[in-house]
Amino acid sequence: MVVSVAIQSYRDLGAWQQSTTSSVACYRLSKEFPSNEMYAMTSQVRRASVSVAANIAEGHGRETTKLVIQFLRVSQGSLKELETHLILASEVKLVRKEQVEPLLAATDGLGRMLRGLMRSLQAKTDD
Numbered sequence: 001m002v003v004s005v006a007i008q009s010y011r012d013l014g015a016w017q018q019s020t021t022s023s024v025a026c027y028r029l030s031k032e033f034p035s036n037e038m039y040a041m042t043s044q045v046r047r048a049s050v051s052v053a054a055n056i057a058e059g060h061g062r063e064t065t066k067l068v069i070q071f072l073r074v075s076q077g078s079l080k081e082l083e084t085h086l087i088l089a090s091e092v093k094l095v096r097k098e099q100v101e102p103l104l105a106a107t108d109g110l111g112r113m114l115r116g117l118m119r120s121l122q123a124k125t126d127d
Contacts, residue, residue, distance in 0.1 A: 010060035
């Protein structure tokens with residue numbers, strides 16, 4: 001049995017919930033970066049992670065489905081940016097690869113959620 005839940009707020013969206021969870025994890029991980037990275041990689045990881053959730057929320061507040069989809073695409077772009085920063089942080093040994101892998105798995109799942117949400121909304125605009 002499938003239970004339908006009405007979306008009253010962006011906070012009800014699974015993608016937003018997962019993106020905020022990932023953002024918190026990114027903040028925790030980036031605390032381990034060297035202090036000389038505060039205005040470089042630390043800032044970039046945090047900014048990109050927050051941007052994912054913020055764009056989902058901002059899109060939800062828009063009046064048309066087309067604009068919602070546009071903001072979800074921006075969120076998807078920020079997610080790819082975040083993934084790149086996490087991979088680079090591991091490659092240049094700011095953190096261990098084992099620390100980054102769970103976050104990359106989470107971003108992969110979040111990317112699938114965003115794509116599914118965009119496809120669902122796009123199908124409604126095509127009707």
